[in-house]
Amino acid sequence: MSEPSQSRPSRADKSSRPGAHKDRRTLFERVVEFISPGPDSTDELIESLAEAEQRELIEPESRVMLEGVIRMAGMTAGDVMVAVRRMDMLDIQAPYEALLHFVIDTAHSRFPVYEGTRDNIIGVLLAKDLLKLQRAPELNLRTLLRAPMFVPESKGLNELLREFRSHRSHLAIVIDEFGRTAGLITIEDVLEEIVGEIEDEFDDETSDTSIFTLADGSQRVAGDTLISSVNEVFEAQLPEEDFDTIGGLVAHELGHVPRRGEVVKVGGLRFTVMLARGGAVRWFKVTRQRPEDETVDQA
Numbered sequence: 001m002s003e004p005s006q007s008r009p010s011r012a013d014k015s016s017r018p019g020a021h022k023d024r025r026t027l028f029e030r031v032v033e034f035i036s037p038g039p040d041s042t043d044e045l046i047e048s049l050a051e052a053e054q055r056e057l058i059e060p061e062s063r064v065m066l067e068g069v070i071r072m073a074g075m076t077a078g079d080v081m082v083a084v085r086r087m088d089m090l091d092i093q094a095p096y097e098a099l100l101h102f103v104i105d106t107a108h109s110r111f112p113v114y115e116g117t118r119d120n121i122i123g124v125l126l127a128k129d130l131l132k133l134q135r136a137p138e139l140n141l142r143t144l145l146r147a148p149m150f151v152p153e154s155k156g157l158n159e160l161l162r163e164f165r166s167h168r169s170h171l172a173i174v175i176d177e178f179g180r181t182a183g184l185i186t187i188e189d190v191l192e193e194i195v196g197e198i199e200d201e202f203d204d205e206t207s208d209t210s211i212f213t214l215a216d217g218s219q220r221v222a223g224d225t226l227i228s229s230v231n232e233v234f235e236a237q238l239p240e241e242d243f244d245t246i247g248g249l250v251a252h253e254l255g256h257v258p259r260r261g262e263v264v265k266v267g268g269l270r271f272t273v274m275l276a277r278g279g280a281v282r283w284f285k286v287t288r289q290r291p292e293d294e295t296v297d298q299a
Helices: 011-016 027-035 042-054 060-072 096-106 127-135 157-167 187-195 227-234 246-254 291-298
Strands: 110-115 117-126 150-152 171-175 181-186 211-213 219-222 263-266 269-277 280-288
Touching: 042 060, 060 187, 096 127, 110 171, 117 127, 117 181, 157 171, 157 187, 181 187, 211 227, 219 227, 227 246, 227 280, 246 263, 246 269, 246 280
Parallel strands: 150 171
Antiparallel strands: 110 117, 171 181, 211 219, 219 280, 263 269, 269 280
16 A cells, blocks of 8 residues: 655645745845835935935925925924914904905905804804805804814824814814914815915916905005015005015014014005915015004004
8 A cells, every 4th residue: 555645735835834925126126225224214214205306216296295294294283273363263243244354355265253252262154154144134143153173282284184084174273282272274284284385265377466456445465576566556665675575575574484464564564464385475465554553663
């Protein structure tokens, strides 16, 4: 009686053995990895992306987005938010005409609404919903409010972006450690940390001018408008020797990068920062300085 022949191991048996998976990297690739190991820090990873761009392995736009994703991972809502003192908010008790006037001037699509004190935010109003009151004055403004989304200052931007998507919300109120309003942040603010500046309702590439008249008679002036143009429109005498644009002049007067809501008075004009992104002012609201403003400044 012959002994049973030994059966050959199946492929499944081979693949289950330790070390059965063959390293498909070439010898050259393994030597390169041994000599130049992968990045050990965020800075090294960003440097690797820059090198990849120089070697034309990735496009410049891709590198910028990847860097944005990497940097965003270490950022919180408190790093990006608009501080409470610069928030454009609506008073639930304000008359309709005052609300409409404010919404048109500030040109946002969403507004936190407060009752009593600015720290008591009771909802968020979409600008388009305000038009419903014009057609149906019997409506109560409270019925048009959306539930506000609250997040702590420490909320990571990665997690916040997921919450924006899951809640189908575009704006969140940021709360400090004591439960007080610290500021607000929008989904656009978060996305701009990845893709850079996003064009918005203020942008008009087809326009030949950078100075527009607002509903209250004031002017909306682009930050890159020549000082000479502002002097001509307002019949002012702003200095033109050291700076070409109105944004450069205002930044110099402030002594730092302008932030939304900041006000500068120079040359008889009052400049209010409406929109600032990427370290520069996109739009100012400009009015003539009133006599009472000059009295306050001299006090």
